[in-house]
Amino acid sequence: MTQVKLISAWFGGALLLAGVVGILESGAADVFLEATRPDFQKISLGVAGIHNAGGPDWLGGRIEEVLKKDVQRSLVFDLVDLPSLGIQTPDVGNGMGVGSKAVFKQAAEKGVSVLVWGKASLKEAEKNADVNMEGFVYDSGSDEVVGGKRYAGSPSVVRQMAHRFADELVFRYTGEPGIARTKIAYVAEQGGARELFVMDYDGYDARQLTADGFLNLMPQWSPDRRFLIFTAYRNRNTQDIDMIELATGKRWTVISLGGLNITPALSPDGNFLAFASSHEGNSEVYRLDTRTKAIQRLTVNPSGDLSPSWSPNGRELVFVSDRGGGPQLFLMGSDGLNVRRLTFEGDYNAAPVWSPRGNWIAYVCRTHKEYKLCVISPDGQKRMQLTTGPGVDDSPSWSPDGRHLVFSSTADGKSHIYMMDADGKDIERLTFQGTHNSAPSWSPAS
Amino acid sequence: MTKTLCTCGVVLVMSMALIGMPGCSKKSVQSGGDSQSTQGMAKGGGADSSKSGVGSFPDTGVQSGGGGLRGLDKNPSEERVGSGTMLAKVDPSSSAERQMDEIRAEQAASAAAGLRDVLFGYDSWTISEDGRQALSRDAEWMKSNPSALVKVEGHCDERGTAAYNLVLGEKRAKAARNYLVELGVGANRLSVVSYGKERPSCNEHAESCYQQNRRGHLAVKTGK
Numbered sequence: 001m002t003q004v005k006l007i008s009a010w011f012g013g014a015l016l017l018a019g020v021v022g023i024l025e026s027g028a029a030d031v032f033l034e035a036t037r038p039d040f041q042k043i044s045l046g047v048a049g050i051h052n053a054g055g056p057d058w059l060g061g062r063i064e065e066v067l068k069k070d071v072q073r074s075l076v077f078d079l080v081d082l083p084s085l086g087i088q089t090p091d092v093g094n095g096m097g098v099g100s101k102a103v104f105k106q107a108a109e110k111g112v113s114v115l116v117w118g119k120a121s122l123k124e125a126e127k128n129a130d131v132n133m134e135g136f137v138y139d140s141g142s143d144e145v146v147g148g149k150r151y152a153g154s155p156s157v158v159r160q161m162a163h164r165f166a167d168e169l170v171f172r173y174t175g176e177p178g179i180a181r182t183k184i185a186y187v188a189e190q191g192g193a194r195e196l197f198v199m200d201y202d203g204y205d206a207r208q209l210t211a212d213g214f215l216n217l218m219p220q221w222s223p224d225r226r227f228l229i230f231t232a233y234r235n236r237n238t239q240d241i242d243m244i245e246l247a248t249g250k251r252w253t254v255i256s257l258g259g260l261n262i263t264p265a266l267s268p269d270g271n272f273l274a275f276a277s278s279h280e281g282n283s284e285v286y287r288l289d290t291r292t293k294a295i296q297r298l299t300v301n302p303s304g305d306l307s308p309s310w311s312p313n314g315r316e317l318v319f320v321s322d323r324g325g326g327p328q329l330f331l332m333g334s335d336g337l338n339v340r341r342l343t344f345e346g347d348y349n350a351a352p353v354w355s356p357r358g359n360w361i362a363y364v365c366r367t368h369k370e371y372k373l374c375v376i377s378p379d380g381q382k383r384m385q386l387t388t389g390p391g392v393d394d395s396p397s398w399s400p401d402g403r404h405l406v407f408s409s410t411a412d413g414k415s416h417i418y419m420m421d422a423d424g425k426d427i428e429r430l431t432f433q434g435t436h437n438s439a440p441s442w443s444p445a446s
Numbered sequence: 447m448t449k450t451l452c453t454c455g456v457v458l459v460m461s462m463a464l465i466g467m468p469g470c471s472k473k474s475v476q477s478g479g480d481s482q483s484t485q486g487m488a489k490g491g492g493a494d495s496s497k498s499g500v501g502s503f504p505d506t507g508v509q510s511g512g513g514g515l516r517g518l519d520k521n522p523s524e525e526r527v528g529s530g531t532m533l534a535k536v537d538p539s540s541s542a543e544r545q546m547d548e549i550r551a552e553q554a555a556s557a558a559a560g561l562r563d564v565l566f567g568y569d570s571w572t573i574s575e576d577g578r579q580a581l582s583r584d585a586e587w588m589k590s591n592p593s594a595l596v597k598v599e600g601h602c603d604e605r606g607t608a609a610y611n612l613v614l615g616e617k618r619a620k621a622a623r624n625y626l627v628e629l630g631v632g633a634n635r636l637s638v639v640s641y642g643k644e645r646p647s648c649n650e651h652a653e654s655c656y657q658q659n660r661r662g663h664l665a666v667k668t669g670k
Contacts, residue, residue, distance in 0.1 A: 137518055147518025153527035161527050171515045181530055207533045213542025215644050222506035237639055249534030254501040260616050263609050270506035283613045290503040304613040327610050351607040364607050394607050
């Protein structure tokens with residue numbers, strides 16, 4: 001890993017991913033700690049094939065394709081096309097044989113820092129046979145095969161194998177858990193109703209979670225990924241905040257105060273639930289202590305206050321208020337004190353979400369009558385518009401690594417879900433079916 | 447260097463996969479769209495919620511680290527790969543059908559009563575002159591049908607955020623409700639609910655359609 005530059009120490013401070021904490025404590029030095037800085041140099045990585053070692057024709061190719069997409073989306077690696085560099089990609093087994101040396105030498109000479117290859121097999125003749133996959137990693141800096149992985153699982157999880165291997169690569173070179181195994185919860189229309197769904201972060205394997213035939217809105221993940229918390233309508237007349245446990249499908253009501261009860265957000269440690277409720281008149285932001293059940297009102301204002309989002313250290317909230325006319329972003333301490341306005345540009349700024357790295361707040365900004373996505377720094381000094389063009393963009397949600405946003409947009413007519421880099425580049429559409437996919441929420445990293 | 451950390455992560459992930467949801471065996475919650483607030487998920491001795499309107503809360507803090515990754519190994523041992531986050535199969539509940547039936551009954555009763563919608567301007571919850579006329583007729587109907595209960599629904603067009611439109615929809619519904627009360631309709635006969643932009647009556651991306659969706663809709667309650 002010698003040619004992998006150690007980028008300077010962590011500057012965010014606010015966010016310490018659990019995995020990173022562990023690495024820091026273990027004193028490892030060969031990791032990147034900040035791969036979102038503009039001067040971050042991506043690591044060139046080539047995939048020298050996931051070769052078929054028995055089984056259906058699609059097997060190796062499928063895994064390779066998923067792996068390459070994951071590598072690209074990680075934004076940690078620069079995926080290089082090996083054949084265009086004249087580098088051959090034979091199956092070199094575990095990389096210990098003499099045949100491997102020539103390939104490694106070629107890769108190193110062409111400036112490829114990391115070379116990845118592997119093989120996959122499935123004994124189709126056997127009932128309930130497993131897919132077996134092996135992946136190996138050569139690091140040209142240290143000129144050695146630094147290691148590999150062996151996976152086994154049912155043919156239905158080959159995409160997960162690729163995702164897992166991709167996350168291992170990110171983990172190896174950044175100390176972060178990667179996002180390839182994350183999920184996105186969202187709302188989809190079904191027979192006039194809005195139901196909750198969960199899909200893989202790349203849009204595959206969508207699964208339905210609710211089927212009650214009315215409105216289930218704006219899901220948010222619990223920090224431990226085991227629950228979604230969302231707005232629901234009991235018998236269409238009363239609006240509540242519900243939770244659902246993903247593994248069991250069990251669902252229950254956590255907030256039913258009367259009036260509007262919307263935009264729930266659990267604090268990063270899970271100890272508090274911030275939400276908006278109009279049970280005392282107009283919509284205000286409240287904070288529930290999930291252990292004592294004590295509810296504290298955080299805003300006192302005759303206007304609408306809603307959409308709280310926690311800073312990664314749990315000390316502050318950004319929220320929306322229409323005090324003074326149209327909706328604008330405001331900041332306050334998590335105790336409701338020290339309220340100050342954050343946005344001044346435009347007459348409609350809403351749906352804020354604080355980046356898990358703490359350095360940006362993404363939100364919906366109205367410019368030229370279009371609803372687009374913007375980011376602003378929490379000190380208000382820096383602001384950027386990320387999306388342009390027609391269509392209503394809504395509900396931005398950060399990837400746990402802070403490098404991507406997922407959002408809904410009507411840019412292609414019907415509302416669908418898209419992801420893009422945190423700087424607005426590389427917009428990728430994730431949903432293609434249905435008439436109304438909205439309110440995406442990116443899960444925490446596993 | 448990462449061995450200790452990673453082993454813990456894997457053990458935890460595997461135990462979750464095998465056992466399911468450790469520490470949550472005392473659940474007695476219901477599924478379905480109209481489940482009542484239930485107890486049983488509270489941590490720490492199962493302390494019941496004594497405050498009305500607040501249900502039980504599981505511990506949702508993060509207990510694991512390392513993401514279940516074990517790191518690369520020169521001589522890797524086999525890892526079993528599952529489908530990631532475990533997801534329950536959704537219950538095909540009878541709730542959806544019942545809701546559909548109730549919505550149809552509500553719509554039929556409202557149409558029979560001849561109740562009129564109030565339309566609103568962009569970003570606005572002010573009742574226009576046309577809106578006042580519509581509500582006056584609605585109020586007359588309510589006075590001559592003194593047992594009828596009416597739900598005032600606030601709706602928005604597709605522009606703007608889903609969240610803020612819920613607040614805007616509530617403002618519209620309350621504005622309509624308040625005007626009906628001014629006209630002498632008993633407040634106890636009126637309830638308000640906001641559907642934001644989630645129940646549009648028209649699905650085109652055009653102003654004519656947006657105008658139809660920016661409405662206060664009066665629905666005659668037929669069930670509970």
